[in-house]
Amino acid sequence: MNTATEHASRWLFPGRRAGQPLHPDILAALLNDIGIPTTAGRTAAIRQHVPEMPATVVAEALGYHRLTTVMLASEAGGSWSQVLVLFARALKPGGHFITATHVGDEDAVRTEAYGGVPVRWTTHKWRPEQLVELVEQAELRPVAELRLPADEQSGPGLVVMAKRPA
Structure with missing residues (x-):
């Protein structure tokens, strides 16, 4: 490739x-200095790839932690059952996984988070037996279940802890 500084270089930069x-950090700093944000592009790249390939592969390719890519896969439309399988794979044998959810039959669109912070997201609600079944399908063994009653700020909740077999 013909570049301004090195005519025989195979690198664009x-x-x-x-x-x-x-180095990517130097290139990012140079782009940011001239007003081109790089974070948005990196975030867009990971959000594009997590539904298409295993989150751990995307993590290695783009330099993210594998659990971050699992979370982004969930946000990008990966089903919760797929996300649980990825978490199960990420655990070492004998490792524990804990999750919590709101309990109910219908999802809730949120415009305000706890403390009055404006947000825009959907809270997915699960029946306890549905969540436990998904955990088991991910080949995790539930070891504890805590059902939380509704209070003045939130509806009923569920916490499930599971273990990856040794």
């Missing part, structure tokens, strides 16, 4: 060391 590309 050659680094200071011969045959090496410019």
Whole structure:
């Protein structure tokens, strides 16, 4: 490739060391300095790829923690059962997983979070037996279940702890 600084370089942005590309952090800083944000592009890339391939592969390719990509897969439309399977794979044998959810039959669209913070998201509600079944389908063994009563700020809740078999 013909670049301004090194005509024989195979890199679009050659680094200071011969045959090496410019470090991504330096390139990001240079782009940010001229008003081109790089975080949005990186976030868009991960959100595009997490529904298409395993979250752990995306994590390695884009430099994210694997649990971050699991969470983003969920947000990007991956089903909760798929997310549970990814968490189960991420656990070491004998490791524990804990999750909590709101209990109910219908999802709730939220415009205000706890403390009055404006938000825009959907709270998915589960029946306790549905969530436990999904946990078991992910090959995790439920070891504890805590059912929380409704209070003045929130409806009923459920906390499930499960273990990956050793």
